Amino acid sequence: MIVPWQALEADTLDSIIEHFVLREGTDYGDQEVPLAQKAAQVKAQLARGEAVLLWSEHHETLNIVSKDQVPHV
Template identity: 60%
Template sequence: MIIPWKELDAETLNNVIEAFVLREGTDYGEQERSLEQKVADVIRQLKSSDVVLVWSELHETLNIMPRGQFRAGDEEREQF
């Protein structure tokens, strides 16, 4: 289920994004970027609808994923 990011409290949204960018294995390329830069990048992607906040009822987790990846997952579930 997509969670509308605009409906989240600013501090909550920031905490969710920080947790996402601090996950081990998140790769930002050769050039190191600050936490603030990474958070700003995700906010920009949310604003442009390139990524969405997704709540998984099955796993009870909140994730940030590309909009196209979420739609592909929906289509696969609908086939079964």
């Protein structure tokens, strides 16, 4: 189930994004990218609709995924 990111409190959304960024360990190449910048990039992807918050009832987890990974979006 897709959770509308706009429905979350700002602090809650920021915590979810920070947890996601720290968990993902994304490779940004040779240069180090600060956590705040990575989080801002993810938040911008959510705002543009490129990424969504996806709740898994089966696993009881919330994840951020590309909208292309969700067949019915």
